[in-house]
Amino acid sequence: MKEEKGHQADRRKFLVGMGIAGAAATATLASPALAVAGNRCETKWDQEHEVVIIGSGFAGLAAAIQAKRLGAKSVVIFEKMAVFGGNSAVNGGLFAAPNTALQKKEGVKDSPERMAADQAKAGRGIANEEQLLHVAKRANEALQMTIDAGAEYFPYLQQLGGHSVPRTYQTTVAVGSGITQPLLNECKKLGVRLVNRTKFESLIFDDKGKVVGAKIREGYYFGRGKEGSPVNVRAARGVLIATGGFARNVGLRSAQDPTLTAEVGSTNPPNATGEGLLELFNVGAVPVHMAHIQTGPWASADEDGFGYVSNYSIYNFAHSISVFPKTGRRFMNEIADRKTRADAQLQCRDDNGNPLPPVTITSYEHAKQHPTMKKVLKYGVGWKFDTVEDLAKHHNIPVKALKQQIEEYNGYVKKGVDEQFGKPMAKAKDKYLKAPFVTVRNWPKVHYCQGGALTDVEARVIDSSTWKPIPGLYAAGEVAGGMHGVSRLGSCSIPDCMVMGMTAAENMMKS
Template sequence: MNKIDLLGRRKFITGLGIAAGAAMVAPAMAVSEKATGIKWDQEIEIVIIGSGFAGLAAAIEAKKLGAKDVHIFEKMSYFGGNSAINGGLFAAPVTPMQQKEGVEDSVERMVADQLAAGRGIADEALLRHVASHAMEALQMTLDAGSEYHPYLQQLGGHSVARTYQTTVSCGAGITQPLLKKCRELGVNTHNRSKFEGFLVGEKGEVLGIKMRENYHFGEDQPGKIIHIRAKRGVIMATGGFAQNVNLRMAQDPTLTSEVGCTNAPGATGEGMYEMFRLGAIPVHLAHIQSGPWASPDEGGFGYVSNYSIYNFPHSIAINRLTGKRFMDEIADRKTRADAELACRDEQGNALPPILITSYADSKKHPNTEKVIKYNVGWKFDSVEELAKHFNVPLNPLKAQIEEYNGYVKTGKDAQFGKNMTKAKDKYIKAPFTVVRLWPKVHYCQGGVMVNTKAEVKDSFTGEPIKGLYAAGEVCGGIHGVSRLGSCSIPECMVMGMTAARSMMKA
């Protein structure tokens, strides 16, 4: 195919929604067009769409490699996107803190953990590429001024502790320093600037973009559309589509508007959708991950999420109907989310399980005071008081706590095979801190297919679409069925850096 057939490709992508058995309507649809006869309003060396981890890392790397004119465009009024409100958890192998704590790790071990969670369909080459460069990305955040807690965490599905967390316990602890570094390096940043489509050449190569200035999310748009020529190319770092209910329901009809979501409101997927129209390969769109650490008692990501992530290794998750554990508290996310969703009362109605932690251990995380203060978590002085509050059968609960404390003592979990390393000497005893658990839509494994150069592949030719790169959650196929927690930040940053490197070499 020598010339791009935009109309044919629009019909192709519309078929994705039909095939899924549900209408798929993207919000405020962007439309690409040929650049023939276009009058360019601006010419920019490197165009980056999106200001999250991937976009910011791409901009910094591009400037370090000698780019003179780098611009980041963000559709929302604020910078950082969904990245700013994520958990601020960063996994990397062979780090200084691992060496300090005596943790033996390797790129191969991190990749193996992710492949297991991916259930046979993760992209091993991309996982290895990210793991191999994760320490470089972590160093970029440190150089920019990010600060992390002085301890490592072992998240679900990870065979060792390899996760750093920002001291503010959210992604803003990374996005804000990176944004500041971008501006120090002379990167131009534009907010309220909405991507409206690609401008392409006769052979389908990306020559530039259409942008709407003065964009106000969710309102009628008075802004002017401008045409920008991208001399080296365009990096799409536009994130996932978890807030686009129609699109996610087309892939998984159970993810209705009644299902909560941890994402920022701008995570609606237009950039991804327009790359599909251009010919990008859709991968794994139906694999949409829910966070098993979320709470039904608060909106969005909330305070409980980071609290739970920290405390899972030395806590017990209890089915309120039985008073017994029902899962490995640090299994991969899908395993735990599915187990939580199976917690039902005798009529089959949802019965959110509880996570029980000794207050002495839970209070070491800064969110503990907040979950209690805002009534999304509770402190109890006795197991009797706890059981009465949540209507949990007392005797089975007492027996379960005694049994689990035996596992803490021996270091072996005979019930679910939980890795007890981080539970050493941390017994479940009064006073207790308790939160309720219920999954929320958190991360889209699906998106456009990229290679290890962050080039977007064309579904019609199998070759990279010239001038087009992508990084972060907008890409698909990397993690497979289930993404391990704390692996999105290194993926976003490494692939953003990779896109910049590829672009500067082109």
């Protein structure tokens, strides 16, 4: 065996051409592979498994379950942190799928082609439509996997920004752990080996260029450096990299988009640092769409991370208005795609150019229908007002302009047509804005990295020197780039992760 990562000179030129700078370029140039490429060394295996999965989010868990159902006797998931689930456990728990039981019950006409078309539109012409359609066609199957495992969803659908019809389920706990925990329990029932505090360090190749294993550091404590013991883990059928994105790697993300400095918050946990992605680049993966980094327009500067305001806003935007405090007027379609809304919000500034977060206003009788409203109010990241005057005074909004805006908007609700910004009004039917009100302040946070390593529709990682799949190497979820293009529609990451994880497992089991 040999540990080789070849093509380094070509890859350095390629990374420069793709604009991968800062942390990514440094990692590539400093890689030990530069010194050992072409040298042979025997690998002593400490563990052997059929399927090796790095990362325990939606993609990794779905892959493990699918591999086991297809007959794999030995499947292992390695997780960097002390708890399983990764960023998936703290996401919004929103799952989009076409032709579902709830859509049929609510009389919603949908199709995989329509869902993929909605996403392609948000992708601004550069999304991978083949992959989008592949995921949409199997999204219902992935949804059923979560239900079979014990995930529970509200008995209604949501229509998120950019979706042409309601197709989004939400977990009853309003967070991704409502899916990851049932999937984790299913993995345990099936006999998947789950190992936490294990940091992925590098891939191991054989002398024919096939990935045959991974070097893992066991006993690793995040944030403490190189703690732990290295072990070599053999993968008889393949290795799946499902390590998520790099939203918390400020150096890497700001190298792609200089506006995303340390001053910009993130909805992701601190461990979303992208080491798995950098290792994929080190071994020759193609970087794709790295500069397309999405900010969540439903986040709030009044709390850290994803918080409570995010899910509250996602649910309520459809029947609420967002106003610019200086004018008391709406400035966007509240359920446009994420990029459109985030770009509009970032223009909301005071006379000195400082951020002036817009205020989202909802009637209390409608806001209370979402379970997070109580926590929004309890933790002081949202406010309840009995009158428009009190609301305007608190947020320093001109009251006359605000009253006029509310009156105009209620007219749109009555007509079923938003004459200001063209917001679809189906979910706002009969939901007039009236006192008492609940308000939150929204400001974008880095949420999702559309960029990553190029994969094909089979979840195989593509080699930058041959433009063919790297044998034995798969990637799924946010670590894989290019599917969503410029902007990812909300609630589409879970089906993406799960379907591509399942796809990777199926192809490994064919090998």
